[in-house]
Every structure is written in C-alpha cells, then in structure tokens.
Amino acid sequence: MAHIETQARPRLVIAGTHSGVGKTSAVLGVLGALRRRGVQVQGFKVGPDFIDPMYHREVTGVPSHNLDSWLMGPEGVRRAFARVAPTTGVSIIEGVMGLFDGRATGPEGSTAEVAALLQAPVLLVVDVGGMSRSAAALVQGYARFDPAVWIAGVALNRVGGERHYHLVKTAIEAQAGVPVWGYLPWDETLVLPERHLGLVPVEEDAAFRRVCTALGEAAGATIDLQAVLASAEAAPSLELPTDxxxxxxxxxxxxxxxxxxxxxxxxxxxxxxxxxxxxxxxxxxxxxxxxxxxxxxxxxxxxxxxxxxxxxxxxxxxxxxxxxxxxxxxxxxxxxxxxxxxxxxxxxxxxxxxxxxxxxxxxxxxxxxxxxxxxxxxxxxxxxxxxxxxxxxxxxxxxxxxxxxxxxxxxxxxxxxxxxxxxxxxxxxxxxxxxxxxxxxxxxxxxxxxxxxxxxxxxxxxxxxxxxx
Structure with missing residues (x-):
C-alpha cells in the first residue's frame, strides 16, 4: 500500500524548444560535469525512449528511469520519480521533443506536464546556430506560454564563439527576462552518433565515451553549474507516494x-x-x-x-x-x-x-x-x-x-x-x-x-x- 511522504528532492528538467536542438548533449554534459565535481546525480527521461537513458547510465554509473505521464499516469510519474531521486544530490530530467509537445493539442505526455507534476524548474536548450536576437523572441514565447512551467534558465547550443554567445545572452536576458546559464560550442566532435531509431546505443559504439567526456568537459567550462544546482535545490518539497x-x-x-x-x-x-x-x-x-x-x-x-x-x-x-x-x-x-x-x-x-x-x-x-x-x-x-x-x-x-x-x-x-x-x-x-x-x-x-x-x-x-x- 502506497503512502505519502513530503520530501525535498533537488531536481531540474532540461528541455528543448524542439527536437534536435541538443538537449541530450546538454544533459550528458551537465551530468558528467556535476559527477566530476562529486555531486550525486540521477538521470530521468521523459517519454518512452530507451536509448537516451542508456547514455545517462553510462555517464552517471546508475540506471536512468523513464517518466511518462501517458504510460504511468500523473501518480505513476511521481511514484517513479520518488523511487530513485536522491535527497542529497540532484535529479536531471531530460525532456522529449519540444517542451510543450505532447500526444495531441494538449499537454498530455509532454515535458511541460512532467515538469508541472514534479514542480521542477526548467533549463531550456536553444539552438542558436544562425540566430542572434531572434532567440530572445523564442525564449520569451516559451517563458510566457504556460504559467505552470517555470523556465529558470537557458542554455545555448551551437554557439559560434564568445562574441556570438554574449550577443544572444544579452538579448535574451534583456528582452525575455530569463537568465542564460551558458552554452555548448559549435563543435562537430561533440555530436552523438545517430541512425534510424535515434542515437546509436552505447553497447555498439565505444566512441560515445569520448564524446560524453568531451561534453562533460565543455559543460564544466561553459555552463554555470552553480546556477544549475541552486535552481534544482530551490525546487519545493514534494508530496511523493511510495510503493x-x-x-x-x-x-x-x-x-x-x-x-x-x-x-x-x-x-x-x-x-x-x-x-x-x-x-x-x-x-x-x-x-x-x-x-x-x-x-x-x-x-x-x-x-x-x-x-x-x-x-x-x-x-x-x-x-x-x-x-x-x-x-x-x-x-x-x-x-x-x-x-x-x-x-x-x-x-x-x-x-x-x-x-x-x-x-x-x-x-x-x-x-x-x-x-x-x-x-x-x-x-x-x-x-x-x-x-x-x-x-x-x-x-x-x-x-x-x-x-x-x-x-x-x-x-x-x-x-x-x-x-x-x-x-x-x-x-x-x-x-x-x-x-x-x-x-x-x-x-x-x-x-x-x-x-x-x-x-x-x-x-x-x-x-x-x-x-x-
């Protein structure tokens, strides 16, 4: 019989504006960088995907778990989270597709729904390749779209250099009012291998370890990990079921x-x-x-x-x-x-x-x-x-x-x-x-x-x- 406990579980959702923006790269980078700093990290994946959790496991050393509001229902999502989310470390929850994309026109099955269910802050990943001030309009729209979803920060991907980064960061913070916590550079060596069902599973390609290591090093150098941890720790205590x-x-x-x-x-x-x-x-x-x-x-x-x-x-x-x-x-x-x-x-x-x-x-x-x-x-x-x-x-x-x-x-x-x-x-x-x-x-x-x-x-x-x- 399940019962309810109120507990603090530091947590952060890392979501993308749409598929292919580099949210998995950002997640692996943050997980790897935090683990090297001695932080206990636990990976989760929104949706039914199998392959992304394999990468989480290889970086963190512990199995990653799926959180799917359609498969499990809202109570099931909270229960699955409560099973393994650490109380003294941090849970990093990778989104699916774009932040607000679900099964149909509503929020069901979306990353946004899971973030709201877990009252988790969101780090929004934006691909700014070929973009500058327009990124501010994009972030502003996401930040205002659903008041139940708290976009705490932004991470930029495919940044062309320091000048590009500061140009986009200044525009987003001034126009959208959301802090930018850093970026991943535009670097072909940071690209994960893919094929017809998504990423190539880790069991097949030993080169993934080199990419994951490089992502962790890049995130440690260019993403504000203190902001990541502070936001995760600021998430409110949850009433969580056990089973x-x-x-x-x-x-x-x-x-x-x-x-x-x-x-x-x-x-x-x-x-x-x-x-x-x-x-x-x-x-x-x-x-x-x-x-x-x-x-x-x-x-x-x-x-x-x-x-x-x-x-x-x-x-x-x-x-x-x-x-x-x-x-x-x-x-x-x-x-x-x-x-x-x-x-x-x-x-x-x-x-x-x-x-x-x-x-x-x-x-x-x-x-x-x-x-x-x-x-x-x-x-x-x-x-x-x-x-x-x-x-x-x-x-x-x-x-x-x-x-x-x-x-x-x-x-x-x-x-x-x-x-x-x-x-x-x-x-x-x-x-x-x-x-x-x-x-x-x-x-x-x-x-x-x-x-x-x-x-x-x-x-x-x-x-x-x-x-x-």
Whole structure:
C-alpha cells in the first residue's frame, strides 16, 4: 500500500524548444560535469525512449528511469520519480521533443506536464546556430506560454564563439527576462552518433565515451553549474507516494535477460517489478554466448537492433540450438519487438537478404523504409498468456521499421488501440511462448511482472522435480 511522504528532492528538467536542438548533449554534459565535481546525480527521461537513458547510465554509473505521464499516469510519474531521486544530490530530467509537445493539442505526455507534476524548474536548450536576437523572441514565447512551467534558465547550443554567445545572452536576458546559464560550442566532435531509431546505443559504439567526456568537459567550462544546482535545490518539497517496487521479495525463479548490442531496450521499472515479485535476473548474450545461462526458469528478450546484427545472430548456431531445445522443454519465453524478430524464422533486410533466426515463431520479419504502427498503445489481452489472463489491460509503445509477414492470426495475443483510435490484433501467445511488437511498461500493470515470475516459478518447480532442461 502506497503512502505519502513530503520530501525535498533537488531536481531540474532540461528541455528543448524542439527536437534536435541538443538537449541530450546538454544533459550528458551537465551530468558528467556535476559527477566530476562529486555531486550525486540521477538521470530521468521523459517519454518512452530507451536509448537516451542508456547514455545517462553510462555517464552517471546508475540506471536512468523513464517518466511518462501517458504510460504511468500523473501518480505513476511521481511514484517513479520518488523511487530513485536522491535527497542529497540532484535529479536531471531530460525532456522529449519540444517542451510543450505532447500526444495531441494538449499537454498530455509532454515535458511541460512532467515538469508541472514534479514542480521542477526548467533549463531550456536553444539552438542558436544562425540566430542572434531572434532567440530572445523564442525564449520569451516559451517563458510566457504556460504559467505552470517555470523556465529558470537557458542554455545555448551551437554557439559560434564568445562574441556570438554574449550577443544572444544579452538579448535574451534583456528582452525575455530569463537568465542564460551558458552554452555548448559549435563543435562537430561533440555530436552523438545517430541512425534510424535515434542515437546509436552505447553497447555498439565505444566512441560515445569520448564524446560524453568531451561534453562533460565543455559543460564544466561553459555552463554555470552553480546556477544549475541552486535552481534544482530551490525546487519545493514534494508530496511523493511510495510503493512496493523498490522492495525485492525472496527469490522464486531465475529469469534470463538478453543483453548485448542487439538487445538492450528495457524499462528499468520492469526489472524493479520482476525483482519485487521474486525474480533473480541474469543477463546473457544471444550474439556471444554458446548456451543459455544455467538453471534459468524463463527468458526475457527485449527490443533493440537484431536487424543490424542479423548476420552474427544467425551464425551463432550453438546458442540457437540451445534455445530451440529449451523451448521444446517448455521454458517460458517472453519477447518484445526486437526479441520477437529474433524468434521468427528469418529477418529480411532492405536488400532482400534473409537471415535465419530461431524459428520458434512462423513467418518472416521484413525491414521497410518507414515506421510501422508507431506510437502509444492501449492493450487488452485476448487470450491467456505468460503475462496474465485474457482481459488484462495495460499500456505500451511501438517503435519499429519491420513488419511480421506470416503471423498466425489465430494465436493473436492483444487487441491494441492507438492514440488515433485505430484498432488491430497484435502479438502471439501459445503455451510457454509470448511475443509482441509492443513494449510494455510494467508500471501500468504490475500484475504482468507477477504473472511472468509465477510462470517461471512453476517451471522451476517442474524442473527441479522432474529434471527437465
């Protein structure tokens, strides 16, 4: 049972005027610079994104958590924040898209909504490449747009030099009345690598550490960190709910989690809930391991980029053989998005080349040149599965370029509804195997995690009693 506590939690939202202005660069720079000064820092990300939190984790040394008002609801956002936000350090919350951009014409799902829910000051990142005094008009509009959102300061990105910086800073402070706390220079070496789903995950590119280090050094030299800390510490105390997700129960089952360059899209809250219900989590690599981890009672394949690593995945025959044998023995397997792609017969790339996969599911996942069924989804289970009974309601998100051709429609798992009202059948469930393109966030329905652990525990009991693989 949750209860309410009033606590001081220093916090700051770093938001952009729009997508692509460099807010992730600013966040990584501030996180890195503060950590080098000995400040305890905790990263958060507004929205359903997986990749930005990976970068936060690499810079801070601790997992970053998502805050999504549509997936979690307002109370869920406050609860997720309260779980890990430090009382003596500072929480840096990275926004999504532009500050006021949400699901439709209202604030729902926006960075502004999360900032208001947490009564957090905002550092607004403005890309001033090719701009000078006009930046003041932009900031003035943002500062006055919503009285519930407090823009405490501005950070400028792609600044051409000291003269450019002082010109823009003077205009913003004089015309918009918002202090400018510094800038990041226009420097190609500070650019983070990207591809079709956003930034390249940290597991794939060791060069990201050089960029993150350089961003931290730049922020330490050109951003007023004392202003950042003072603003975060001035945020009012919050009435925050607590819940059980931070309290693990005694181990009931071991669940293997696929984690390597091909599979790395996971919500940290999902792991918290699995541990709470009694799961011991052990990581494995479908690309690099020859066999499954010993004594696992279920497998969890998250999303990622199996299409990028289709060749090495297809060539790891020992692991694929071990996985097929485990499936035949009844091992519970849950897969999302990229995990689903790995379990079908083959992945077909944009050139038409097919790479054989595990073959636990019929059909082929074919890459296209555009997003498929992108966005938030309301989900209703239409059949019993590892995740719970038919009729279970939860929420999730889809973000993929592939289509599943040959999906067995008679074994559909969900009926999904998009934010536009479009409905469709989705996923697959049959016996111990459950798979879908939808990334579920277990905060929306902790029963999902409980059911998965209970199914793993039941398998464990059979394994220990009868000696099954």
């Amino acid at each position: 059980a997700a931070t309290t693990p129960q005694a181990t009931k089952a071991r669940i293997g989690v696929a984690r390597d360059a091909a599979f790395n899209f996971y919500y940290e809250a999902n792991f918290l809930w699995l541990r709470h219900w009694g799961a011991e989590l052990v990581e494995f690599s479908p690309m690099g391991d020859a066999e499954l981890p010993p004594d696992v009672d279920a497998l969890y394949f998250g999303g990622g980029f199996p299409e990028v690593f289709a060749k090495p995945l297809a060539e790891n025959h020992p692991f694929l053989t071990a996985l097929r044998w485990a499936h035949r023995a009844g091992l519970p397997i849950y897969a999302e998005c990229g995990g689903l792609m790995y379990l079908v017969e083959a992945i077909q790339d944009g050139a038409g080349t097919r790479y054989p996969m595990a073959g636990l599911l019929p059909g082929v996942c074919r890459l296209t040149d555009r997003l498929q069924n992108f966005g938030y989804k309301e989900v209703v289970s239409v059949r019993d599965s590892l995740l719970g009974p038919a009729g279970l309601r939860t929420r999730g998100h889809e973000f993929h370029y592939s289509v599943w051709e040959g999906r067995p429609t008679a074994s559909s798992l969900y009926r999904t509804r998009s934010s536009h009202g479009d409905e469709r059948d989705e996923g697959y469930s049959d016996g111990p195997l459950t798979a879908s393109y939808v990334h579920l966030h277990f905060d929306t329905c902790p029963q999902v995690a409980r059911s998965l652990v209970e199914n793993a525990a039941a398998y464990r009991e059979r394994r220990l009693r009868y000696g099954s693989a």
